[in-house]
Amino acid sequence: MRNKALLHPLLVALLLAAAACASPTPNFDRGPELDVITPDALALTIADAAMPAVVNIWASWCIPCRSEAPLLGLAHEKFDGQVTFIGVAVADSQDGARDFIAEFGIEYANYFDRVRSIPASFGRIGVPITFFFDSDGSMIYAHSGVIDERTLAINIDELLAR
Amino acid sequence: MEFTLLAAAALAVIALSLMLRMAPALGVTAAFSRRLTDPAYTAIGFGILVGRLASMIGNGTNPLSHVGDILIIRGGVSTGFASVAAIGAWLYSTRRNLRVAGDAVGVGALVGLAGWHGGCLLRDACAGASTHLPWAISLPGSTVGRHPVELYTAALFIMAALLLRRLPAGSGSAAGWALAAAAAARLVTEPLRLSLGSGPLVWYAAGLVLGLTVAAVAPRYSHRSLEAG
Numbered sequence: 039m040r041n042k043a044l045l046h047p048l049l050v051a052l053l054l055a056a057a058a059c060a061s062p063t064p065n066f067d068r069g070p071e072l073d074v075i076t077p078d079a080l081a082l083t084i085a086d087a088a089m090p091a092v093v094n095i096w097a098s099w100c101i102p103c104r105s106e107a108p109l110l111g112l113a114h115e116k117f118d119g120q121v122t123f124i125g126v127a128v129a130d131s132q133d134g135a136r137d138f139i140a141e142f143g144i145e146y147a148n149y150f151d152r153v154r155s156i157p158a159s160f161g162r163i164g165v166p167i168t169f170f171f172d173s174d175g176s177m178i179y180a181h182s183g184v185i186d187e188r189t190l191a192i193n194i195d196e197l198l199a200r
Numbered sequence: 201m202e203f204t205l206l207a208a209a210a211l212a213v214i215a216l217s218l219m220l221r222m223a224p225a226l227g228v229t230a231a232f233s234r235r236l237t238d239p240a241y242t243a244i245g246f247g248i249l250v251g252r253l254a255s256m257i258g259n260g261t262n263p264l265s266h267v268g269d270i271l272i273i274r275g276g277v278s279t280g281f282a283s284v285a286a287i288g289a290w291l292y293s294t295r296r297n298l299r300v301a302g303d304a305v306g307v308g309a310l311v312g313l314a315g316w317h318g319g320c321l322l323r324d325a326c327a328g329a330s331t332h333l334p335w336a337i338s339l340p341g342s343t344v345g346r347h348p349v350e351l352y353t354a355a356l357f358i359m360a361a362l363l364l365r366r367l368p369a370g371s372g373s374a375a376g377w378a379l380a381a382a383a384a385a386r387l388v389t390e391p392l393r394l395s396l397g398s399g400p401l402v403w404y405a406a407g408l409v410l411g412l413t414v415a416a417v418a419p420r421y422s423h424r425s426l427e428a429g
Contacts, residue, residue, distance in 0.1 A: 101269055105255060187397075188395065191394035192327060192328075192339070192346075195329075195394055
């Protein structure tokens, strides 16, 4: 009986601790406005990189995008110099996109595509989507939905094995 | 909706449910076995909730100001926190018959985990590190051979379940061996999995040590009689 009496206060304390640990309303230092990108410009950017590329389509209002952002950052750190990482914010606002980039400390290049022309050019809808391009610029795999560590790692491994 | 993920989870739940039904063969009464069902599902639900909260906090999202986001499981679930929370909930729910309850579900949990890993076939998610072995599998459109690491893991879980199913229930030893076997199976196969970091090796090593400790220490204490129906 005493254990049950302690349980509710303990749960409330845990929730409050969780709230304290999480950031409330972040006040980030926004970077410059994102350049708008078109499908042709993206193809040129990938070709210029002359290496395999991972292109992540995201939006600041997209909850699964928040989940995978740290993972993509980790992958960028690990494979910097071997794979190019590109982010494209779709159906978003400049302020929202810049806040998202600042919040997650994303260091790879990000662009702006309000009308979703990039995913549409590949016949895809929704967010997030992660495209994998080999060094020739050919898209070898597209993952719709939040990407997990295994899928990201194995597809990068595939890119590097080609 | 990740229907294939749901199918894999359903396979694991079905496997665990079947093993709970078979628990009487281990010396656990059918009545007690039925009483384990609610704690099992409570542990699963609680684990998912804690895992989701941990993922949200880790991503900088305040669960109190984004309460609706808790339900969006596709946003991510921290498997480490979910596992610990589920085990904790299970231990709390069965604290009065901990050893018997642990033994009753230990082998079943191994079968359930085998079902989960075998479900990689539904999700096309069996592949791991590259290899030239004759049984290597490839991703669609790829010529790179890869270890079917999730199938290796499923096979190890099944082997462990077959080895441990004859252990008598009641002392807690079977539960300890099951935990150790599960941790060892993941530890052994982890090098064949691709990841971006070192993987949860510390968790698996801790699980192995804990399981072996429980298996060794539990039988030394006085046995509790198996729960009467």
